[in-house]
Amino acid sequence: MRPVETLSRAEAAAELARLALEIARHDIAYYREARPTISDADYDALKQHNDAIEARYPELVRPDSPNRRVGARPAEGFAEVQHARPMLSLNNAFSADEVAEFLERVRRFLGLAGEVPVAVVAEPKLDGLSASLRYVGGEFVQGATRGDGERGEDVTANLRTLDDVPARLRGDDVPDVIEVRGEVYMPRQAFLKLNAVQAAAGRAPYANPRNAAAGSLRQLDAAITAERKLRFAAYAWGEASRLPAATQWDMLRRFQAWGLPRDERSRRCVGLAEMLDCYHAIEAERAWLPYDADGVVYKVDRLDWQERLGAQSRSPRWAVAHKFPAELAETRVLGIDVQVGRTGALTPVARLQPVTVGGVVVTNATLHNEDYIAEKDIRVGDLVRVRRAGDVIPQVLEVLAEARPQGVQRYAFPERCPACGSPATREAGEAVRRCTGGLGCPAQAVERLRHFVSREAFDIEGLGEKQVQAFYAAGLVRQPADLFTLAARDGRDGPRLAEREGWGETSVRNLFLAIEERRRISLERFLNALGIRHIGQANARLLARGYRGLPALRQAMDEAQDHDSEAYRELLAMGGIGEKVAAALLAFFAAPANREALAALLAEITVEDAAPAADAGSPVAGQTVVFTGKLERMTREEAKARAEALGVKVAGSVSRKTDLVVAGPGAGGKLKNAEALGVKVISEDDWLALIREGT
Numbered sequence: 001m002r003p004v005e006t007l008s009r010a011e012a013a014a015e016l017a018r019l020a021l022e023i024a025r026h027d028i029a030y031y032r033e034a035r036p037t038i039s040d041a042d043y044d045a046l047k048q049h050n051d052a053i054e055a056r057y058p059e060l061v062r063p064d065s066p067n068r069r070v071g072a073r074p075a076e077g078f079a080e081v082q083h084a085r086p087m088l089s090l091n092n093a094f095s096a097d098e099v100a101e102f103l104e105r106v107r108r109f110l111g112l113a114g115e116v117p118v119a120v121v122a123e124p125k126l127d128g129l130s131a132s133l134r135y136v137g138g139e140f141v142q143g144a145t146r147g148d149g150e151r152g153e154d155v156t157a158n159l160r161t162l163d164d165v166p167a168r169l170r171g172d173d174v175p176d177v178i179e180v181r182g183e184v185y186m187p188r189q190a191f192l193k194l195n196a197v198q199a200a201a202g203r204a205p206y207a208n209p210r211n212a213a214a215g216s217l218r219q220l221d222a223a224i225t226a227e228r229k230l231r232f233a234a235y236a237w238g239e240a241s242r243l244p245a246a247t248q249w250d251m252l253r254r255f256q257a258w259g260l261p262r263d264e265r266s267r268r269c270v271g272l273a274e275m276l277d278c279y280h281a282i283e284a285e286r287a288w289l290p291y292d293a294d295g296v297v298y299k300v301d302r303l304d305w306q307e308r309l310g311a312q313s314r315s316p317r318w319a320v321a322h323k324f325p326a327e328l329a330e331t332r333v334l335g336i337d338v339q340v341g342r343t344g345a346l347t348p349v350a351r352l353q354p355v356t357v358g359g360v361v362v363t364n365a366t367l368h369n370e371d372y373i374a375e376k377d378i379r380v381g382d383l384v385r386v387r388r389a390g391d392v393i394p395q396v397l398e399v400l401a402e403a404r405p406q407g408v409q410r411y412a413f414p415e416r417c418p419a420c421g422s423p424a425t426r427e428a429g430e431a432v433r434r435c436t437g438g439l440g441c442p443a444q445a446v447e448r449l450r451h452f453v454s455r456e457a458f459d460i461e462g463l464g465e466k467q468v469q470a471f472y473a474a475g476l477v478r479q480p481a482d483l484f485t486l487a488a489r490d491g492r493d494g495p496r497l498a499e500r501e502g503w504g505e506t507s508v509r510n511l512f513l514a515i516e517e518r519r520r521i522s523l524e525r526f527l528n529a530l531g532i533r534h535i536g537q538a539n540a541r542l543l544a545r546g547y548r549g550l551p552a553l554r555q556a557m558d559e560a561q562d563h564d565s566e567a568y569r570e571l572l573a574m575g576g577i578g579e580k581v582a583a584a585l586l587a588f589f590a591a592p593a594n595r596e597a598l599a600a601l602l603a604e605i606t607v608e609d610a611a612p613a614a615d616a617g618s619p620v621a622g623q624t625v626v627f628t629g630k631l632e633r634m635t636r637e638e639a640k641a642r643a644e645a646l647g648v649k650v651a652g653s654v655s656r657k658t659d660l661v662v663a664g665p666g667a668g669g670k671l672k673n674a675e676a677l678g679v680k681v682i683s684e685d686d687w688l689a690l691i692r693e694g695t
């Protein structure tokens, strides 16, 4: 680039035009395609050059100057969409036995007699990404990705480009509002063609049709999506002002009649044998299917039963995914690395000679733990059989012993942490060896930070493994609170972040913005982010719903340190929190180092109270209810699940904190207790009437 002083006015104008174009091109590569074409440093140099010319010739500043467009740059790409009803995922079954168990669970939950048939719809499990299409008055008004199930990305413009997504639904029975859900996928043919085009253009190929579908749908420029030949198959729905059918099967037929394709291989079947027939038929066709499928989804056909079965955690009880067998390959173990997790667990990972399994190149596989390696006698140098199933981490299944080269040594599992050298010990009855270095172990600290910023936790974009590690090593970020003081401390003792390797003005600005945006966080995400053992998304949600606010939760944790306290009983009555989980929680909140880290963090951020439970419209939301005696209209399991779905705390025993006791015939001690404490007692019918009020 020529120094500004040497440019004539005309040359400066030409240079500004060229820069505007070039910078715009890099912006598109960076923001829209997440594939930067130059380094941050080079990008910054272009920007500085542009700025210098603009400073010298202010009258030449163009309307499309990079400086005028900055505000128009989307920071994160797509707007967020809150799903009116959460987008769920599915439980898996890996064998016919597990499918039989699914059917049995459904029967038990609904209390069906042996002779009552359960009809099921079997649908191929398409390997793409799910999307929700919102139609109001029959018009397509909004389309969103699943995201975390609660919030997705607004990809309306992109979905409009799919031939399978009509702008208007046909027919006279289209509800006023309906969100049709289904899979966006890329047929294999289109995938192969796309990768050929990518290769010709010198771009990296997509690993599989699913990644290609996701990458194609999430283009900021819908014109690119339009070229990608994506398809859509409808199989579920979210909010609906009215349902035009009473079964899953008829819903699929309505979708098709309205102009939304459903998968033509779906079948309605009754009983285990027919379900398995259907599974085998689709599996036999698997290699010839026009798309990737990784299993068959069975769904209870009757919608009133679906409704009663409801969902547990993030998966409906009325559906299950019967997965196809995993794909296998043979390769050699080049080495065994031991990784240290955020709770200190040492996990051995096999480094493998790269091998293709089911269309994906595998270079690592988990070895689970010390015992797994010993049992299978896995050694460095062995030829092994590996398995990859869907999304899960590849596994080493077995050693091909006859192919063992001479002289390979039995593997000795380290007894010290490879990161900090502290002794690594095993607790009685545990297969996992853990580093005892605690907060002093850098590997644990880095893993905790990584978890803290991960998508389901604080979701700070621009902070991956590499960056967290580098920040930790440089002493910039040692604990979560440090993230929020990073911008204020930048350049204070040492070089500014923008001058560090791998960073530039733009990426630093974006990082600081991303961090700023997370100074307010929901209680649920916050609890998950803390990385407490056994507290993942599901338990974090439970706790958030149960305690509503962080102050209440912390107070309860302090009180519950005493196992005879009411607070401890309440914690265990929360349903889903057992003694092991409770112990981990209490230990976390009691540890002085954690209390300090928490205090430092809370000085920087605001944790929002949980929204009132699932269905705040229900008159029973937030109440504590005890069921006792025989229930005649539903099973105990169903009663509990339905109550919890309405935001009720179902407790096992009656105390002063109980709001209501629902008593059936034969109620004994608990009923007496309720009467003694003056707790209101109602019948099952009264209860059903009460919970119907809100709906």
Ligand code: IVH
Residues within 6 Å of the ligand: 087, 088, 089, 090, 123, 124, 125, 126, 127, 128, 129, 130, 146, 183, 235, 236, 297, 316, 319, 321
């Ligand atoms: S139903 C209400 N049906 O599988 C339950 N999902 O593992 C929501 N999928 O996120 C899912 N084919 O992306 C359903 N016929 C099918 C499906 C299917 C593929 C995907 C979907 C979902 C994931 C869950």
